[in-house]
Every structure is written in C-alpha cells, then in structure tokens.
Amino acid sequence: MNTAALPPVPLCPIPPRRRLVPRSALKRQMEVSGIDSNGREFSSASEMWREEIGGTGTEAAGSDQTKLRDWYSKGISYWQGVEASVEGVLGGYGCVNDTDVKESEAFLKMLLPLRFGKEKRHLVALDCGAGIGRVTKNLLLRHFNEVDLVEPVSHFLETARENLSPSNIMQEEDTNKATNFYCVPLQDFTPEPGRYDVIWVQWCIGHLPDEDFISFFSRAKAGLKTNGFFILKENTTRGGGFVLDKDDQSITRSDTYFRELFERCGLYVHSARDQKELPKELFPVKMYCLVTEKPRKGVNNARKRKHGNRPAIIKS
Ligand SMILES: C[S@@+](CC[C@H](N)C(=O)[O-])C[C@H]1O[C@@H](n2cnc3c(N)ncnc32)[C@H](O)[C@@H]1O
Numbered sequence: 001m002n003t004a005a006l007p008p009v010p011l012c013p014i015p016p017r018r019r020l021v022p023r024s025a026l027k028r029q030m031e032v033s034g035i036d037s038n039g040r041e042f043s044s045a046s047e048m049w050r051e052e053i054g055g056t057g058t059e060a061a062g063s064d065q066t067k068l069r070d071w072y073s074k075g076i077s078y079w080q081g082v083e084a085s086v087e088g089v090l091g092g093y094g095c096v097n098d099t100d101v102k103e104s105e106a107f108l109k110m111l112l113p114l115r116f117g118k119e120k121r122h123l124v125a126l127d128c129g130a131g132i133g134r135v136t137k138n139l140l141l142r143h144f145n146e147v148d149l150v151e152p153v154s155h156f157l158e159t160a161r162e163n164l165s166p167s168n169i170m171q172e173e174d175t176n177k178a179t180n181f182y183c184v185p186l187q188d189f190t191p192e193p194g195r196y197d198v199i200w201v202q203w204c205i206g207h208l209p210d211e212d213f214i215s216f217f218s219r220a221k222a223g224l225k226t227n228g229f230f231i232l233k234e235n236t237t238r239g240g241g242f243v244l245d246k247d248d249q250s251i252t253r254s255d256t257y258f259r260e261l262f263e264r265c266g267l268y269v270h271s272a273r274d275q276k277e278l279p280k281e282l283f284p285v286k287m288y289c290l291v292t293e294k295p296r297k298g299v300n301n302a303r304k305r306k307h308g309n310r311p312a313i314i315k316s
Helices: 016-020 022-028 043-051 065-080 094-114 134-143 154-163 210-223 255-265 299-308
Strands: 034-036 124-128 146-150 177-182 195-200 224-235 244-247 248-252 268-274 286-291
Touching: 043 244, 043 268, 094 195, 094 224, 094 268, 094 286, 124 134, 134 146, 134 177, 134 195, 146 210, 154 177, 195 210, 210 224, 210 255, 244 255, 255 268, 255 286
Parallel strands: 034 244, 124 146, 124 195, 146 177, 195 224
Antiparallel strands: 224 286, 244 248, 268 286
16 A cells, blocks of 8 residues: 555554564564564563563453553553544544445444344444544444443544534434543443443454453443443454554454453354455454353354355354
C-alpha cells in the first residue's frame, strides 16, 4: 500500500507491526513463539511477559505492579497522541471501515436470532475500547436500542459523545441511543450485572496482558443477560506465534493463543469467522462469538447443514 498517499496520522497497532518487524525476523516468526517489533525473539509468551510485566502474564500475584502500570501507561500515551478520527483509530487504514462493518454486521445478523429468537426485544450492547465510537455509530446503533461505551482515552470518548449525539446520527429507529460513556480501561472496568445482550470487544484486547484478559472476561460474564454473548474481533498472527508491538504496548495473539485464553476464562467459541477483503499487508482478523455455556452438540451441525453451500465461512 502506498502510505505516502495517506494523511500523516500516528499509526495504530493494526498495520504497522508488519512495517516495524524486519523481513528476516518475520520469516523466522513461524519458528519461534514470539517476536517484538524490534525483531527480538522470545521462546515463549511467559518469557516475554516476565520481561514486560514481571510475571508470567497469567498470575496476578506474579506481576510487578510498577512494570504493569508502565505497560498500560505506554499504551494510553500512544493513543493520547493519535488524532480522534476514523483514520486515526484505524492507523491510517480508514479504508477498511466499510468492509469491517459489513462483515461484522453479517456475523451479528446471523447470531442475534440464533441467540434471542425472532421476537422483538429491548437490546443493549457494550462497545469496549470504543475509541471515537466508530463501531457503535456504524454498526451497534443499527441493531441495539441502547449502547454503552467504555474507552480510556478521554479525547476519543469526547469525540464519541459528539459523534453519537442525536443530531449527528441517522438511526434505523429514532429510539436507539448511546446511553453511558465510561472513561475507564478494561482492566479496571466491571459491567453492570445482567445489562448486556452483546459485549463487543474490537481491536483493543491486545492491550491487556493475559492475566487481565482473563480477569476482564471473567468479570464481564456477569454483565451478560441470559443467552447474551461476546464478540471479540481481533488481529491474529499468521503463524502460531505472537507479535509484541513496542510502540503501543500491545500483543497480537495467534488463534491458538486466543482459544487457550477463552478456555481459561470459562468461555466457549460458539462460532468464528474470518474478516474478508482486508489489504494483504494487514494481520488476518477474526471474529469470535463467545458464550458462557458449552454449545450443545448438533446446534452447530444444524447451522452447517443450512449453510452447506459455504461451509468454509463458519468455523466453530
Ligand atoms: C485500534 S483502536 C480501536 C477503536 C475501536 N474499537 C474501533 O474499532 O474503532 C484501539 C482502542 O483501544 C483503546 N485502548 C487502549 N488501551 C486500552 C485498555 N487498556 N482498555 C481498553 N481500551 C484500550 C485505545 O484508546 C483505542 O481507542
């Protein structure tokens, strides 16, 4: 992609890790467990977490609180320097907004009737790491009566508040609205019990080390209504390894890494899809629908039979 043609905004973790990781190191990525954006290799995620936060990444007690605070404050400082625009939150790849929204919508439309039936009901969503409210505005408000946003960077959240004010949105239904705006990072946020049908987590969970990832999802489960679910939409690495971005302090995990963490959260993958039509230089993006109860055998089979003409799309 010709980045010279793009506005000179600071880059977010979506594309530039490819740019920052030396080509030779990227080739070796398949052979090692992980790599950082300076090309440094790690034999395991534990080795990387020990260095970054002083613990293994999965035991809260094992982490060095000063290092953990540093980890988070570097991430927040990075985003504080980014323009509050679609181009800014998408790292200069504002061009992926439409396809991102289109694929998310198709996934959501498949899931809503499956989980809640076809009867009309009052739907509430939570947009996590919401940035300027891009996902809320373009997707969630079209399907949910209420959307709450949680975002730690105040200039993003203030822009979201403006973007989502009734005079600035055209909704399917006039009654749909952004209700609460929480200026809190996910590691410190606990959703109101039983409020949400869907908790949407997109392009932000890489800022949470494993221990806080597990603790966030474990707390957030109580925020779901019966049959409620999480959507996690994230970059994934191509090989089995992880990539640590030293610029914004975030980690891109592999599909296997994610699935191990879901298990530790007591969450099940109801279904998953790959985002299509992204520029080739970007990390592959996956959407996971995560549920708190073990999916019953046969439910997914029935769905596969129904969509037998395109079996590659739904992976569970
Ligand atoms: C790539 S942007 C994505 C924004 C939005 N989800 C979207 O798709 O348009 C990453 C977002 O994660 C937020 N973020 C950074 N650290 C976070 C944390 N610890 N908890 C929650 N969000 C965080 C950033 O402020 C930023 O808004």
